[in-house]
Amino acid sequence: MNRRPLRPISQEDIDTYKRDGAVCLRQVFDQDWINMLLPIMKRMVIDKEDFGLLPHRPSNFMSRTIPEFRELAFNSPLGEACGRTMESKEVRFLFDQIFAKAPQSDAKTVWHNDRAGWPVTGAMIPSFWMPLTPIVKANCLEVIAGTQNQDVMYWNSTANSRQMIKRPDTMNVPDGEAVRNNPDYTFLSWDMEPGDVLLVHPWVLHYSSGNPTDDWRIAVSIRPLGDDIRWDPRPECVNMAGISFDEMLPGQKPRGRMVPLIWSEDGRKDDTSDYQRGFATSWTEEANALRNAKFPSYDEFIAKLGGPTSLTPPQIA
Numbered sequence: 001m002n003r004r005p006l007r008p009i010s011q012e013d014i015d016t017y018k019r020d021g022a023v024c025l026r027q028v029f030d031q032d033w034i035n036m037l038l039p040i041m042k043r044m045v046i047d048k049e050d051f052g053l054l055p056h057r058p059s060n061f062m063s064r065t066i067p068e069f070r071e072l073a074f075n076s077p078l079g080e081a082c083g084r085t086m087e088s089k090e091v092r093f094l095f096d097q098i099f100a101k102a103p104q105s106d107a108k109t110v111w112h113n114d115r116a117g118w119p120v121t122g123a124m125i126p127s128f129w130m131p132l133t134p135i136v137k138a139n140c141l142e143v144i145a146g147t148q149n150q151d152v153m154y155w156n157s158t159a160n161s162r163q164m165i166k167r168p169d170t171m172n173v174p175d176g177e178a179v180r181n182n183p184d185y186t187f188l189s190w191d192m193e194p195g196d197v198l199l200v201h202p203w204v205l206h207y208s209s210g211n212p213t214d215d216w217r218i219a220v221s222i223r224p225l226g227d228d229i230r231w232d233p234r235p236e237c238v239n240m241a242g243i244s245f246d247e248m249l250p251g252q253k254p255r256g257r258m259v260p261l262i263w264s265e266d267g268r269k270d271d272t273s274d275y276q277r278g279f280a281t282s283w284t285e286e287a288n289a290l291r292n293a294k295f296p297s298y299d300e301f302i303a304k305l306g307g308p309t310s311l312t313p314p315q316i317a
Contacts, residue, residue, distance in 0.1 A: 001032040005077045006195075009084035017085050020188060021148030021204030022141075028081050029130065029195040036068050038132040038194075041218050045100040054241065055283050059098040061241050062220075064278055069096060069220075074272045078128060078222060079263025085199050088124050088226030091263040092254060095240060097221045099129070101139065101211035109208035110302075111176035113147070117156040118202065119237040119248050123148075124226025127200040131219040135192035139211040141200065144176055145186040146314030148204035154309070157301050161236040166305055175308040176207055184313035205311075224262075225254055242276050 006027045017023040043049040044058070052065040062069035072078065073093050083091040101107060118125055129141060155161060155170040166172075179185045190198065200206055211217045231248035243258050255261075260270035302308060 002030045005081050020145040021201040022143040024190045025197045028197045034194040082224040089265045092225040092259045093262045094223040099219045101217045103214050106210040111207045112173045114202040117238045119233040120229045121232045122228035124228045125202050128222040129198040133218050137189040139217045140189045142189045142207045144205040148201040158238050171309045174311045
């Protein structure tokens with residue numbers, strides 16, 4: 001398996017990411033990575049095999065229990081591809097996720113950006129999104145180009161935020177569909193092959209429609225941390241298993257065994273042998289059902305807040 005991108009990150013890749021807020025990096029991983037990861041993901045997603053993950057978040061933190069995902073997180077082209085594209089001298093690992101949609105699914109992921117969900121300041125915390133199955137534009141992530149240049153804090157739907165009163169300095173997420181036919185906006189999506197990677201800026205608006213194909217759409221997503229990231233814990237942010245808000249000292253750069261250095265320009269990496277395996281707690285099925293039952297759907301959540309925010313045309317850098 002390759003440890004560096006099969007194709008060097010180009011200046012065009014860097015410029016595209018800066019301009020659009022997303023870039024499709026072609027040929028980053030070789031087929032051996034896909035052959036290793038895809039069967040495991042199918043067992044998780046399709047067969048519902050128990051890999052010892054948190055039952056209320058079964059698509060997160062795979063590197064805690066699955067050796068192959070630890071290899072992806074710590075010893076793959078991930079770090080270099082992200083670091084060179086966002087021009088960061090160092091890259092740390094935060095956590096991993098799976099995003100899967102069944103054949104002929106009409107399940108949509110609403111328009112949003114990720115900024116408010118992360119307990120940090122800074123912009124170098126993109127979504128690294130790698131499909132393990134062929135992707136067509138109809139089931140790919142979609143981005144509104146240039147919206148990463150708008151300094152807007154949208155109120156995201158996290159497990160924490162759905163139990164809170166919305167902060168007055170945030171706006172409801174917008175409805176990108178309302179401007180789909182407006183020529184002032186540029187919508188981007190891609191045809192992709194396994195081994196290609198999308199890097200998506202945390203401030204850019206993005207969305208995913210259903211999956212109109214006859215095959216599963218399966219992708220792994222990782223959150224890397226770059227040079228400008230500093231802790232900024234807020235009650236509405238996503239919880240990070242194994243890293244309490246108390247440990248996220250505001251203004252401090254993330255470091256330590258739970259956010260290991262996986263790549264640097266000068267070749268340094270952290271020893272990840274002591275990265276946490278497993279979780280500090282467990283949940284009964286009954287407790288998990290009660291926990292999830294109290295959360296409204298995303299549409300209900302936004303409607304209760306007064307509906308989506310209107311969009312203004314982005315300024316393309």
